[in-house]
Amino acid sequence: MAPRSHISVYKALYKSFGGFAADVVAAIDQAAQDGVDIVSLSITPNRRPPGIATFFNPIDMALLSAVKAGIFVVQAAGNTGPSPKSIASFSPWIFTVGAAAHDRVYSNSLVLGNTITIPGVGLAPGTKDKIPMVSAIHALTDEETNVNDMPVGECQDSSILNQDLVEGNLLICSYSIRFVLGLSTIKQALETAKNLSAAGVVFYKDPFVIGFQLNPIPMKLPGVIISSPNDSKVLLQYYNSSLERDEASKKILKFGAVASISGGIKANYSNSAPKVMYYSARGPDPQDTFLADADILKPNLIAPGNFIWAAWSSIGTDSVEFQGENFAMMSGTSMAAPHVAGLAALVKQKFPSFSPSAIGSALSTTASLYNAQGGPIMAQHTYTNPDSSQSPATPFDMGSGLVNATAALDPGLILDSNFDDFLSFLCGINGSAPVVFNYTSQRCGMSTVNAADLNLPSITIARLNQSRTVQRTVINIAGDESYFVGWSAPYGVSVSVSPTRFLIESGQKQVLNISFNATMNSSLASFGRIGLFGNKGHVANLPLSVIVKISSNSTQS
Ligand SMILES: *[C@@H]1O[C@H](CO)[C@@H](O)[C@H](O)[C@H]1NC(C)=O
Ligand SMILES: *[C@@H]1O[C@H](CO)[C@@H](O)[C@H](O)[C@H]1NC(C)=O
Ligand SMILES: *[C@@H]1O[C@H](CO)[C@@H](O)[C@H](O)[C@H]1NC(C)=O
Numbered sequence: 001m002a003p004r005s006h007i008s009v010y011k012a013l014y015k016s017f018g019g020f021a022a023d024v025v026a027a028i029d030q031a032a033q034d035g036v037d038i039v040s041l042s043i044t045p046n047r048r049p050p051g052i053a054t055f056f057n058p059i060d061m062a063l064l065s066a067v068k069a070g071i072f073v074v075q076a077a078g079n080t081g082p083s084p085k086s087i088a089s090f091s092p093w094i095f096t097v098g099a100a101a102h103d104r105v106y107s108n109s110l111v112l113g114n115t116i117t118i119p120g121v122g123l124a125p126g127t128k129d130k131i132p133m134v135s136a137i138h139a140l141t142d143e144e145t146n147v148n149d150m151p152v153g154e155c156q157d158s159s160i161l162n163q164d165l166v167e168g169n170l171l172i173c174s175y176s177i178r179f180v181l182g183l184s185t186i187k188q189a190l191e192t193a194k195n196l197s198a199a200g201v202v203f204y205k206d207p208f209v210i211g212f213q214l215n216p217i218p219m220k221l222p223g224v225i226i227s228s229p230n231d232s233k234v235l236l237q238y239y240n241s242s243l244e245r246d247e248a249s250k251k252i253l254k255f256g257a258v259a260s261i262s263g264g265i266k267a268n269y270s271n272s273a274p275k276v277m278y279y280s281a282r283g284p285d286p287q288d289t290f291l292a293d294a295d296i297l298k299p300n301l302i303a304p305g306n307f308i309w310a311a312w313s314s315i316g317t318d319s320v321e322f323q324g325e326n327f328a329m330m331s332g333t334s335m336a337a338p339h340v341a342g343l344a345a346l347v348k349q350k351f352p353s354f355s356p357s358a359i360g361s362a363l364s365t366t367a368s369l370y371n372a373q374g375g376p377i378m379a380q381h382t383y384t385n386p387d388s389s390q391s392p393a394t395p396f397d398m399g400s401g402l403v404n405a406t407a408a409l410d411p412g413l414i415l416d417s418n419f420d421d422f423l424s425f426l427c428g429i430n431g432s433a434p435v436v437f438n439y440t441s442q443r444c445g446m447s448t449v450n451a452a453d454l455n456l457p458s459i460t461i462a463r464l465n466q467s468r469t470v471q472r473t474v475i476n477i478a479g480d481e482s483y484f485v486g487w488s489a490p491y492g493v494s495v496s497v498s499p500t501r502f503l504i505e506s507g508q509k510q511v512l513n514i515s516f517n518a519t520m521n522s523s524l525a526s527f528g529r530i531g532l533f534g535n536k537g538h539v540a541n542l543p544l545s546v547i548v549k550i551s552s553n554s555t556q557s
């Protein structure tokens, strides 16, 4: 993302047991002392901290100190989606990134002898012709072997299989929960296939492995993993119905099923990208352990996070499938956050005086709202069959939208806020004063600052009781420009912005008054947008989210 940037790496977690917040806090402090400009955390707390406010957890508090020191903080949203309020990155001083699919796909499929094509995954070569298929459980050397013993069908041991039956054929293996747990591996099954001179391997999904999405795992032999349990059933039915058995003994006389693997080594480009991945954690942002909603938009943004190739340590032991490799492909919000960290470095390089909030503003107000076809960015909403459950992404799915590096480097207007603003916000939380003092050694005065009043590049109102007016202040970092303000109001809410036109000189500020009126009672979240359109081509988008609406309008039912 940012060529020639310097990367400092701090180890705070361990494969064997995870780790402790105290180590993460120590790592953040050390990074700040070392003078880093940006901190990227592909980690979140594994549970919401108890207490009056979610924001008062040790990691978020350490990150607030980092922000005070001028460090831009990026955090992965978490892979706990797609249900509402599944977000694991909470605070307004943190820049939270969700995961989107990009357009590069590695399609692979299995074409059965009965012409049915089954989609699958696998960064694997294909086969030229249709080849006979033999299931591992039908190729055992010892007929007494218990085929219901899970590992037997998983092709983890070539010594129990009969090479005469497997050689030159496609070996069918089951992909069970044991693979997810690391007890069985694709690598081992491929070795089995190689030992027996099989032409390739077909993995079908055990019905107990549900909703688990597979990355395209590299395979050196022709291979495919059928990731849907239903498709796996189609394969097994065809395979089973093609077996010729002896009437009396039920012994298999002939394996009649054939198939070819189309192969998935070559990238293919899909035009249904970007889209929010089902696992990407969603807003609204929870404010406390009682799950009240905060007036803060989370996630802030989405970035590419699915099927991401990156450098990998060949001696690393974190993934069996990528052991010995120098590159690995991974998916998750952990892959999305570093993209934004890199782009933040580019923004910081161009605008060295930008505060962390100004960097976040540049990235947010310029984010893209459209997919490759010019339609709205879609979001997956279910764990199983995610592609059939898509709908246009809301700010609770994607924040401001998909990060756009080109546009972020020329944002025109900036919405800034600083440590004192965040402190006022914390002090505005009922009962927070002693906790704030504990963490920051600063005493709270009387603060009435609410999260919706923070000068963020979004407006989120969890509870709109009749009406509410908030202000936003923009600073022009480009040349003199005339702006026109347009908006679309959330459903059940009327919006007005004042002024609707303004001329802003370079370096000057402009305050916008933004009023919301509830026009109906509803507890359904609804969304809108404010757009600031400059006559020199700058456009700043501010997403609007309103959850509960309470209207006094008695003429409405
Ligand atoms: C493959 O064959 C080698 C040599 O016989 C053996 O050591 C290894 O365990 C076999 N691999 C599998 C997965 O059975
Ligand atoms: C799988 O098959 C079952 C029963 O045949 C059906 O109810 C279900 O909708 C199918 N699921 C998918 C994801 O197609
Ligand atoms: C396989 O097919 C036979 C009939 O051809 C049927 O009796 C049997 O139930 C099938 N088994 C499975 C596991 O589908």
Ligand SMILES: *[C@@H]1O[C@H](CO)[C@@H](O)[C@H](O)[C@H]1NC(C)=O
Residues within 6 Å of the ligand: 105, 107, 268, 269, 270
């Ligand atoms: C490319 O992907 C699309 C779906 O994303 C698929 O329909 C098409 O068959 C693929 N093409 C190849 C050559 O794999």
Ligand SMILES: *[C@@H]1O[C@H](CO)[C@@H](O)[C@H](O)[C@H]1NC(C)=O
Residues within 6 Å of the ligand: 368, 369, 370, 404, 405, 406, 407
């Ligand atoms: C990103 O921003 C640039 C510059 O504003 C614009 O030309 C481009 O169309 C944007 N890309 C997307 C995908 O919106």
Ligand SMILES: *[C@@H]1O[C@H](CO)[C@@H](O)[C@H](O)[C@H]1NC(C)=O
Residues within 6 Å of the ligand: 430, 431
């Ligand atoms: C603040 O919290 C205290 C104790 O939890 C409660 O008694 C008080 O009513 C709250 N004040 C406001 C303004 O919500």
Ligand SMILES: *[C@@H]1O[C@H](CO)[C@@H](O)[C@H](O)[C@H]1NC(C)=O
Residues within 6 Å of the ligand: 434, 435, 438
């Ligand atoms: C402040 O910190 C002390 C110990 O460091 C702890 O005992 C106390 O509970 C904390 N108070 C609050 C309000 O968090």
Ligand SMILES: *[C@@H]1O[C@H](CO)[C@@H](O)[C@H](O)[C@H]1NC(C)=O
Residues within 6 Å of the ligand: 465, 466, 550
């Ligand atoms: C809305 O605000 C009014 C006063 O402005 C108050 O009387 C009423 O209880 C509030 N309603 C709710 C549901 O909070």
Ligand SMILES: *[C@@H]1O[C@H](CO)[C@@H](O)[C@H](O)[C@H]1NC(C)=O
Residues within 6 Å of the ligand: 467, 494, 495, 496, 515, 516, 517
């Ligand atoms: C909101 O309602 C009040 C009266 O209830 C009205 O004065 C104000 O203009 C309204 N604002 C908007 C944005 O509709």
Ligand SMILES: *[C@@H]1O[C@H](CO)[C@@H](O)[C@H](O)[C@H]1NC(C)=O
Residues within 6 Å of the ligand: 498, 499, 511, 512, 513
């Ligand atoms: C915004 O509201 C403030 C009072 O809250 C008022 O003094 C100011 O004139 C308003 N500005 C505009 C442009 O409406």
Ligand SMILES: *[C@@H]1O[C@H](CO)[C@@H](O)[C@H](O)[C@H]1NC(C)=O
Residues within 6 Å of the ligand: 494, 517, 518, 519, 553, 555, 556
């Ligand atoms: C009250 O409802 C009427 C009819 O639906 C609508 O025209 C009017 O704008 C609403 N008033 C306010 C203050 O929202």
Ligand SMILES: *[C@@H]1O[C@H](CO)[C@@H](O)[C@H](O)[C@H]1NC(C)=O
Residues within 6 Å of the ligand: 519, 520, 521, 550, 551, 552, 553, 554, 555, 556, 557
């Ligand atoms: C909305 O609910 C409030 C009570 O919470 C009630 O006073 C008001 O009349 C309701 N408004 C509408 C339009 O139903």
